[in-house]
Amino acid sequence: MVQLYGMDDQLLTRNITFYVGEGLKRGEGALVIASAERNDDLIRHLEQAGVDSEQAMRARRLLFLDAHQTLARFMVEGLPDQRRFERTLEAAMGEIQAQEDSGLRTYGRWLAFSGRRGGSPPRFSWSNSGTIF
Numbered sequence: 637m638v639q640l641y642g643m644d645d646q647l648l649t650r651n652i653t654f655y656v657g658e659g660l661k662r663g664e665g666a667l668v669i670a671s672a673e674r675n676d677d678l679i680r681h682l683e684q685a686g687v688d689s690e691q692a693m694r695a696r697r698l699l700f701l702d703a704h705q706t707l708a709r710f711m712v713e714g715l716p717d718q719r720r721f722e723r724t725l726e727a728a729m730g731e732i733q734a735q736e737d738s739g740l741r742t743y744g745r746w747l748a749f750s751g752r753r754g755g756s757p758p759r760f761s762w763s764n765s766g767t768i769f
């Protein structure tokens with residue numbers, strides 16, 4: 637699912653909180669890759685929604701990763717390396733222990749490529765308008 641939200645951070649936070657929180661309540665695992673600030677905000681909102689995020693993290697059902705640090709793990713010369721990307725996400729997903737026969741919910745910022753004319757290599761940048769669930 638992709639959500640376009642423009643500059644409405646409150647709407648995005650509510651939707652992520654609901655999406656991750658409902659999954660945790662159903663015994664699913666959750667992986668969140670976002671800025672440190674967004675992750676802190678989501679922990680607060682999950683707690684307000686009645687989800688014990690600290691307990692979910694201790695039980696390894698919920699994992700928050702810093703988006704910039706995660707991005708650095710799979711970028712090569714300004715572009716994402718598919719093998720490194722897959723290894724990075726597989727390792728993160730492998731850390732999460734959902735209940736048997738349940739799924740894994742993921743949230744990550746939408747990343748976009750933008751290139752410049754004149755032979756310059758494409759630049760990898762964060763988008764301000766979309767999210768991938």
